[in-house]
Amino acid sequence: GAVVSQHPSWVICKSGTSVKIECRSLDFQATTMFWYRQFPKQSLMLMATSNEGSKATYEQGVEKDKFLINHASLTLSTLTVTSAHPEDSSFYICSAYGQHNEKLFFGSGTQLSVL
Amino acid sequence: QKEVEQDPGPLSVPEGAIVSLNCTYSNSAFQYFMWYRQYSRKGPELLMYTYSSGNKEDGRFTAQVDKSSKYISLFIRDSQPSDSATYLCAMSASFNKFYFGSGTKLNVKP
Numbered sequence: 001g002a003v004v005s006q007h008p009s010w011v012i013c014k015s016g017t018s019v020k021i022e023c024r025s026l027d028f029q030a031t032t033m034f035w036y037r038q039f040p041k042q043s044l045m046l047m048a049t050s051n052e053g054s055k056a057t058y059e060q061g062v063e064k065d066k067f068l069i070n071h072a073s074l075t076l077s078t079l080t081v082t083s084a085h086p087e088d089s090s091f092y093i094c095s096a097y098g099q100h101n102e103k104l105f106f107g108s109g110t111q112l113s114v115l
Numbered sequence: 116q117k118e119v120e121q122d123p124g125p126l127s128v129p130e131g132a133i134v135s136l137n138c139t140y141s142n143s144a145f146q147y148f149m150w151y152r153q154y155s156r157k158g159p160e161l162l163m164y165t166y167s168s169g170n171k172e173d174g175r176f177t178a179q180v181d182k183s184s185k186y187i188s189l190f191i192r193d194s195q196p197s198d199s200a201t202y203l204c205a206m207s208a209s210f211n212k213f214y215f216g217s218g219t220k221l222n223v224k225p
Contacts, residue, residue, distance in 0.1 A: 006158065032211070043203065043217040044159075093158050097210055102166075104149065104205065104213055106158035 003027055004096045006107025013084055014115055021079045021110045023094030029074040030096035035067075038091045038109075050077050084114045118142055121204055121216025130225050134191040138204035138216045141185065145206040145214070148180050150189045153201045153218065162202075163189060194223045 003026040013019050023033060032051050036044040048064075050056040050071035058064045066088075068080040077096075081088055094107040121138045128134055136150075146167050151159035163178035165171045165187075171178045177190040187206070191198055204216040 004158075034213070044215050046213075049212070091156065095158075095213075102147070102210065103161060103164050104207075104210075105161060106151070109156065109158040111156060 004030075004094065004105045004107045006094050006110060008110060009108060010111040010113070012113045012115065015085055016083055019081045019084055019112060021081075021092055021094070021112075023077045023079070023096065023107050025075045025096045025098065025105075028096075028098040030077070031074065031099050032097045033071055033077040034095045034097075034104075035069060035077075035079050036093045036095070038093060040091075044093065047079075081112065084112070086114045088112065089114045118214040119204065119206060119216045122219055123217050125220040125222055127222045127224060128194055130194060130196060130223055132194050132223070134194050134198070134221060134223075136189040136191075136202050136204075136219050136221070138187050138206075139185055140187075140206060140214070142206075142208065142214075143182070143185065144208040146182075147207045147210060148178070148187050149205040150176075150178055150187075151203040151205060152198075153203060155201075159203055194221075196223050196225050199223045 005024045007022050035047045047062045048056045048058045050069050052074050056069035071077040093109045097104050119140045148165045150163040153159040168180045168182045175192045179188045201218040201220045203218045207213045
């Protein structure tokens with residue numbers, strides 16, 4: 001199956017710093033990428049949808065100035081958590097969809113811990 | 116009412132048992148159906164993908180879609196301890212938005 005690579009797998013940062021998470025589709029062109037947040041023992045919570053070359057669409061309640069999403073190419077999307085605070089600590093997962101494979105593939109996730 | 120309903124479990128079965136996982140949904144426009152397996156602190160892994168109604172089999176896994184009842188199932192035959200994970204159903208009408216079940220936690224006991 002298609003591969004979506006997400007880095008880093010885990011990151012620990014100090015409060016007030018910014019963290020960037022990368023999501024790459026390795027063997028297909030991802031026209032759409034999604035970013036999720038997942039709390040322990042809970043399902044995926046969609047944060048935003050990004051289409052290549054256009055601004056991301058954020059779900060209600062998600063601060064777009066705090067969670068910056070860039071989808072500059074058909075194989076790369078980034079999520080930057082700006083001025084991170086302990087309440088931003090969570091598991092973040094990206095997924096990617098390509099028009100030619102009609103399936104949604106996920107990255108391996110990033111565990112963010114803000115001290 | 117949620118778009119997709121899934122029993123959170125946990126579901127505990129002995130090794131070798133047949134496992135049945137299910138989701139119901141309310142939107143008749145859904146036509147793409149997927150099952151994912153997620154291990155703790157990992158991203159979901161696509162197990163099965165089905166378009167519209169019918170059955171699909173892949174090894175020990177069988178996915179069924181009954182659009183008339185708005186009900187999908189995943190069967191796991193000869194379950195193994197390595198199948199212990201959370202199983203998520205997902206569906207979409209047009210691939211611009213996906214709807215997920217809450218996940219069923221499965222524990223296969225050796």
